[in-house]
Amino acid sequence: MAGYLATNNLSASFGGGVQAIENITVEIPANKVTAIIGPSGCGKSTFLRCLNRMHELVPGAKASGEVVWDGRNIYASGMDATEVRRGIGMVFQKPNPFPLMSIEDNVSAGLRLASGRIGKAKIAEVVERSLKLAALWDEVKNKLHKPGGSLSGGQQQRLCIARALAVQPDVILMDEPCSALDPASTQKIEDTIDKLKKNYTIVIVTHNMQQAARVSDFTGFMLSKEMGEPGRMIEYGPTNKIFTMPERKETENYITGRFG
Amino acid sequence: MEPKRRGTAAALKGTLISDLKSLVRGIGLQGANPLRRRLGDSIFTALVFLAAFTVIILMAMMVYELVRQSLPSIEQFGLGFLISRNWDPINNIYGGLPYIYGTVVSSLLALLMSVPLSLGIAIFLSQFAPRWLRSPLGILVDLLAAIPSVVYGLWGIFVLAPFLDKTVEPFLIKYLGGIPIFAGPAFGVGLFAASVVLAIMITPTISAISREAMLNVSRDQKEAAQALGATPWETVRMSVLPLARPGIVGAIILGLGRALGETMAVTMLIGNVRQLNTSIFAPAYSIASVIATEFAEVTEGPHMAALIEMALILLFITLLLNLLARLLVQKTGSRAARIKGRS
Numbered sequence: 001m002a003g004y005l006a007t008n009n010l011s012a013s014f015g016g017g018v019q020a021i022e023n024i025t026v027e028i029p030a031n032k033v034t035a036i037i038g039p040s041g042c043g044k045s046t047f048l049r050c051l052n053r054m055h056e057l058v059p060g061a062k063a064s065g066e067v068v069w070d071g072r073n074i075y076a077s078g079m080d081a082t083e084v085r086r087g088i089g090m091v092f093q094k095p096n097p098f099p100l101m102s103i104e105d106n107v108s109a110g111l112r113l114a115s116g117r118i119g120k121a122k123i124a125e126v127v128e129r130s131l132k133l134a135a136l137w138d139e140v141k142n143k144l145h146k147p148g149g150s151l152s153g154g155q156q157q158r159l160c161i162a163r164a165l166a167v168q169p170d171v172i173l174m175d176e177p178c179s180a181l182d183p184a185s186t187q188k189i190e191d192t193i194d195k196l197k198k199n200y201t202i203v204i205v206t207h208n209m210q211q212a213a214r215v216s217d218f219t220g221f222m223l224s225k226e227m228g229e230p231g232r233m234i235e236y237g238p239t240n241k242i243f244t245m246p247e248r249k250e251t252e253n254y255i256t257g258r259f260g
Numbered sequence: 261m262e263p264k265r266r267g268t269a270a271a272l273k274g275t276l277i278s279d280l281k282s283l284v285r286g287i288g289l290q291g292a293n294p295l296r297r298r299l300g301d302s303i304f305t306a307l308v309f310l311a312a313f314t315v316i317i318l319m320a321m322m323v324y325e326l327v328r329q330s331l332p333s334i335e336q337f338g339l340g341f342l343i344s345r346n347w348d349p350i351n352n353i354y355g356g357l358p359y360i361y362g363t364v365v366s367s368l369l370a371l372l373m374s375v376p377l378s379l380g381i382a383i384f385l386s387q388f389a390p391r392w393l394r395s396p397l398g399i400l401v402d403l404l405a406a407i408p409s410v411v412y413g414l415w416g417i418f419v420l421a422p423f424l425d426k427t428v429e430p431f432l433i434k435y436l437g438g439i440p441i442f443a444g445p446a447f448g449v450g451l452f453a454a455s456v457v458l459a460i461m462i463t464p465t466i467s468a469i470s471r472e473a474m475l476n477v478s479r480d481q482k483e484a485a486q487a488l489g490a491t492p493w494e495t496v497r498m499s500v501l502p503l504a505r506p507g508i509v510g511a512i513i514l515g516l517g518r519a520l521g522e523t524m525a526v527t528m529l530i531g532n533v534r535q536l537n538t539s540i541f542a543p544a545y546s547i548a549s550v551i552a553t554e555f556a557e558v559t560e561g562p563h564m565a566a567l568i569e570m571a572l573i574l575l576f577i578t579l580l581l582n583l584l585a586r587l588l589v590q591k592t593g594s595r596a597a598r599i600k601g602r603s
């Protein structure tokens with residue numbers, strides 16, 4: 001299955017030798033939603049950013065270990081990072097559409113990068129399909145030429161989802177996609193996630209445990225023992241098991257709200 | 261803490277009724293503190309107002325004086341001054357076209373050469389340079405701005421002009437000589453040499469300000485492109501350049517302003533020949549150069565008035581371009597700001 005991801009002893013550090021995550025080995029099943037939860041600073045965003053080689057774009061940042069996608073280690077020499085990012089899309093915490101680009105161009109931006117010259121009809125078709133998948137089409141279909149920055153925060157985030165979908169990735173990584181949004185927009189994005197998992201593998205980092213419980217099939221709990229210690233994957237498994245009968249004491253403490 | 265706060269509150273309330281009343285009440289209740297604060301405030305306001313007003317006065321005085329002293333020339337030659345190429349101090353007939361031409365063309369040529377170079381520098385320094393190289397290289401580029409223009413002029417005369425004369429110009433004439441602007445012969449000293457030195461002189465300005473504008477583009481905007489699989493150059497094109505555009509336009513205008521007004525280096529290199537020649541290699545003249553070279557020999561009278569009118573025209577060209585650029589920046593800038601404000 002193309003959307004299957006597996007990490008093997010994945011570690012990552014920032015410049016100055018600050019270790020952010022250490023030895024994470026998990027299997028992320030295809031066409032499911034996997035949530036990564038844990039207190040602030042536990043390295044869950046770093047883990048996510050290692051899955052499509054975004055982490056290394058921070059000056060001084062390094063990753064080691066393996067991430068296997070579609071049977072290949074994305075960190076193997078000869079793997080092209082831009083190709084990895086095309087196949088494993090990302091949605092960020094703060095909505096970041098290209099503010100001056102039109103809504104239409106925002107959605108087709110990745111498409112135009114990847115495949116050079118494509119017909120207008122093809123672009124229009126992809127734009128419509130992606131916006132519909134992201135549940136934004138009805139709100140913007142009459143103003144596709146307006147700049148992306150003119151939308152509300154929740155709409156911007158769905159535009160970013162549509163933009164990530166347009167290049168037809170196997171996997172979509174979401175880094176706290178709702179933390180800057182109001183409850184109504186959050187609801188819309190969660191509905192979208194639910195629809196998307198039929199065709200995509202989704203990994204979502206969230207600090208909201210209710211959200212993890214609502215949207216995900218699998219959950220990983222990450223924790224760093226102390227401030228400055230690298231984060232580890234404490235427990236990983238089916239969401240209902242993690243939330244009802246976790247095996248580890250730390251997981252239980254976190255889920256029952258004893259810390260974090 | 262409590263009484264002091266009440267005093268301030270009283271003073272604030274007093275502001276609404278009348279200044280005087282509040283002062284009296286302030287003194288009556290809590291001693292001099294609110295009074296001193298108000299007094300300090302008014303002194304400060306007056307000082308900054310004065311500072312801002314000084315600029316307006318200076319500008320107005322300068323324009324007034326230029327207009328007053330060039331009035332004889334303006335009255336005698338009218339708009340014809342702008343299109344006549346006659347500059348005859350013996351018969352007192354004046355026209356400024358060759359100077360205006362030299363100033364405008366040398367500055368635009370300088371921009372043409374400097375903008376690609378400066379943007380290249382800015383993109384490299386802000387996006388690609390490794391950290392250890394970033395600040396030494398940036399400082400080096402900035403230092404170009406610290407070289408006195410007379411030094412540029414000397415270097416131009418002894419190094420650049422002979423080089424252009426012997427290598428660059430013959431090459432261009434040989435291969436592009438069919439186009440009038442590249443027609444021979446090679447001169448060395450001339451419009452082209454002046455433009456090249458101007459280009460070098462304005463590069464630090466344009467590159468430094470563009471670099472700042474590019475550094476201000478946030479990481480999430482770049483990541484938006486990178487996460488779609490954009491290569492480094494595609495990231496620059498997709499997210500850095502569009503958002504830095506207002507800053508880049510501003511940088512170019514500042515550079516242009518500097519080129520238009522540059523006197524010393526241009527006077528030393530442009531050749532100071534009053535002619536209109538389609539070839540960019542030919543010697544020419546500029547507004548700043550004619551003022552600098554002729555001013556010493558002029559006494560009162562029509563010649564002086566004509567020179568001062570040249571100065572007025574230079575000021576006018578600079579102001580006009582500045583205004584134009586400002587409108588341009590405002591248009592693109594306000595659009596970006598409006599959109600940023602929403603998110």
